[in-house]
Amino acid sequence: MAVSISVVVLLLILALIFLRNGGLKVSHALVCALLGFFLAGTSLAPTIYNGVSATADVVSRVKP
Numbered sequence: 618m619a620v621s622i623s624v625v626v627l628l629l630i631l632a633l634i635f636l637r638n639g640g641l642k643v644s645h646a647l648v649c650a651l652l653g654f655f656l657a658g659t660s661l662a663p664t665i666y667n668g669v670s671a672t673a674d675v676v677s678r679v680k681p
Contacts, residue, residue: 624669 632649635641656662 624673 632641632646636643636646656665
């Protein structure tokens with residue numbers, strides 16, 4: 618649960634930065650949000666979740 622919340626917060630921050638810098642229009646942000654919302658209801662959702670979790674595990678093991 619903590620990984621998914623962290624990813625959502627990170628993506629929200631990136632979207633806000635892109636919106637403020639003019640690199641992302643509001644309509645594009647809405648399309649991306651709707652895509653994520655509908656993608657979460659598909660059969661690909663567990664695969665995507667497992668991929669993000671595995672990536673987060675790999676990144677958390679990297680020592681600076």
